[in-house]
Amino acid sequence: MRPLTRPDPDAPCILGIFAHPDDESFMVGGTLAHYASQGVYTAILCATKGEAGEIADPSLATRETLGQVRAGELRRAARVLGVRAVRFLGELDGQAATWNVERLRSLMVQAIRQLRPWAVVTFPPGGTTRHPDHMAVSRLATEAFHWAADPSRYPWQLVRGLAPFQARRLFYGHPPSSVGLERVLARLAKLGIPTEKFREDFGGLALPEETDIHVVMDVSATVDVKLRALLCHRTQMPAEGFVRALPPEALPVVLGTEFFQQVWPVPAPGVQLGGLLDGLP
Template identity: 40%
Template sequence: MKQLTNKKLLAIFAHPDDESIMMGGTMAHYARSGIDVHLLCATRGEWGTISDDALATRENLAEVREKELRDACEILGANLLGFLDCPDGDINNTDWQAIEEKIVRAIRTLRPQVIVTFGLDGLYGHPDHIAVSMLTSDAFKSAADVNCFANHLAEGLEPFQASKLYYAQYPDFLMSQLFSSVLANHDAAHLWGFQPETFGVSAYDITTMLNVEETLPLKMKAIKAHRTQFAPDNIFSLVGEENARKFLSREYFRLVSPAFSGNLENDLFADTNVSNNEKRSNKEIQNEVFI
């Protein structure tokens, strides 16, 4: 995708497939608009499910899921910056300062106006999701502080304050309706053991909603690219095309910083200041983030 503006978005999630589920439509929307869309993934999802033994083994699942993520990013028009190399399912027991440093390095290198991650609810309380939310929130602040990771200055990485930090979240009422639509025609086994009432946040927490109906086909295609995680009878397939448009054609966010003005947004880049910094290739940025 040819980039037409100096606007940049950095999404930071825990596992391959999180990006497509949480904001695949938004990523595709902005990429199609000529905006730089980048992704950092904390883990390679090596302890995820294997929907079909023909697709992967426990030994090579990390490699397979990395390939699936690259395929999904290509579908969405996003650039995969790389991985934070956290252990799947155990981010809480890693060296948080080392992980935060990697995120700060990415922010100072890329200099995005908008950063998006999970909400503190972790979508359904997933510890890895919550950890990535906390790490990204801390890094958002640290990246602007000259005293944080001061060694970056010697590398030419100046402190940088991103304009906005968002949490990608689903309102609880929508999740309840989504699960109910599946249960109307299928048994509870298709919910993977999840409890619908544990999903989502109050609608009052939502500050920003994007209509992604035009890019919904790309979102669904990207989700399906994660083949090891989604069997043909997965919840997204069982929703059906009509309900997919109904439940998944909007994506929801909470503006964390700056303070929400009270007017519902429909653009993550509203009220951002876009500089005319010299543009660099995705490869150059990747090399600088992971030196």
């Protein structure tokens, strides 16, 4: 993996760790765009190139070329979001059971030690969609977050000049709660937009109410950027899919809020933050 370096290694930085191209835009696209627009250095690690995904339009890719095409789509989406660096970690889409987890975790630890991010964002343990790749990335990224600070983990990286590094915060990005989803559906219904498809697509993903959400990011200011990034993932965007079928007035409703749980350090009960980096350093 090409080293990750940034101009000022002590300045604010957010690292997102995901499984497939498009996870970044769906989950946290508005938040990444928001922080990039504030001058925060943002970067993405992606475990796979998404080579097992859909091909929305056969003129865009073949089964053989899909990985390369989707890698290009992620690089374009990252540019739209203002993300400064993207690294693919070389595992195969849909094959989490056969991933070389030791190698993958050491690359994540190496990236954290090189980049020195203030905050790391990844999937929750259930992977949001129960996708085994997402669940594996959640587990490995969580371990890597802690292991990066521990000099006994991957000591050869330290011999090669890296230092142990404790990132300040670890977040899981979440979908809305079931109550939050009902609120979104009610607002869509008020706009005269049919909600059955949304209920179908997202009803099963809604977050249990008891999950602590510490940051609710209003990303309505960057929702257009988020949509443009999503649309870079052309192979994943069939015309009948919800993103392309979304009427403009529905955009801020559906895409304009992103939810985060701070899993390290665990905040005191009832604490709410205004953003991922609020109150730091």
